[in-house]
Amino acid sequence: MQQLNRRSFLSASAKATAGLSMLPFLSKTSLWSENMFFNISLAQWSLNKSFRNGTLDPLDFAQIAKKEYGISAIEYVSQLFSDKADDAYIRELKKRADDHGVTSVLIMVDREGNLGTTDEKERAQAVENHHKWVEAAKELGCHSIRVNAAGQGTADEVKDAAIDGLGRLTEFADKHDINVIVENHGGYSSIGTWLVDVMEGVSHPRCGTLPDFGNFRVSQTETYDMYKGVEELMPYAKGVSAKSYNFDKKGNCKEVDFARMMQIVKDAGYTGYVGIEYEGNELGEKEGIIATKKLLEKVGSKMS
Incomplete structure (x- = not known):
């Protein structure tokens, strides 16, 4: 596998495709405001x-995404249509996205086997x-x-x-010009230093991370x-998942300090997509997505 140092990872992670939304009806600020250092996408999980x-x-x-939320970039979740895919x-999905001028950013893949299983036969099957x-x-x-980088065993074994x-x-x-990115998604993968070790072990420009604001529960x-x-x-990030839960009266997420998180994202030199992934229980899915979008725009507009 091609060797890549930490600085090269940082340079590669800052490169992401961009989209354009011309539907500012959810806020007074255009989605791709010049004041925003990032672009907003919508994770399908928000509507799971x-x-x-x-x-x-x-x-x-x-x-x-386009008509109801004014968002022109989407992140698919495999388990929501895997029985039809x-x-x-897939061609019809592409046609629908193209028809509405929407960029397909990534697919979140689950339930296809553990890439970190210590059973060699099972791991090979998971890869396939x-x-x-x-x-x-x-x-x-x-x-x-x-x-996901899941598996059973000791931290070193997995x-x-x-x-x-x-x-x-x-x-x-x-070979297909596609990146493979790992989310902190429970277990060892929610330990930042562990996942960094995995990234440095793979050491390939197409293998990176998808930092999620939540999902840091190890056990x-x-x-x-x-x-x-x-x-x-963040030095390995090729995407960012803005996990949100519940909101206070000022429109801030109660569980996550978005201003602090987005400053971390900006300080890493990241300029790609930040995906809305609403998982709250106090607002409905639609209201939660809108609240998260407004919060990202509010925070982002102050980080010019």
Whole structure:
């Protein structure tokens, strides 16, 4: 695998495709304001309840993002349409996105096996299971698939296995010009230093991270400092997930200091997409997405 030092990772992570939204109806500020150092995308998970219960059709995701939220970039979630995702379905997803002028950013891939499992046969199968999503991402015009570095065993055992699994998958993805990015998503992956070690072990320009503002629960009894974790993962970031939960009367997220988080993101030199991923329970999905978007715009406009 190609060797890459930490500085090269930082340079590569700052390069991301950009979109343009001409629908400022949700706020007085245009979505791609010159005052914003980042672009906003919408993670499909923010609407997972509506997609799961059939209220919304995954094929309409691009239209929903553009017309209802004024967002021109989307992040798919594989488990919300994996039972339908044949070649024809992926082509139709692409057509719908193109028809509405929406950029497909990435696919969050789950339930395809653990890339960090210490069982070599299972790990090889997990790598192969992800191939179809690399190909789907290529067809859609995404820059990455998001995967998980999960596995059972000691931290060192899972780290070594994850380096191997991610490395093999990244070599395949590289042939398709697709990145493989890992989210802090529970277990060892929610330990910033552990995931950094994995990144440095893979040491490939197409393998990076998707820092998530939440998801720093290591176990039922252990959590990792979210701000420290995001800061550690940002040098390898090819995407950022702005996880939001509940909001106070001033429109700030109660659980996450967005101003502090976005300063960390900016200080890392990142200028790509920041995906809205609402998971609160006090507001409905639509209201939560709008609240998160307004908060990102408010914070971003102050960071010129």
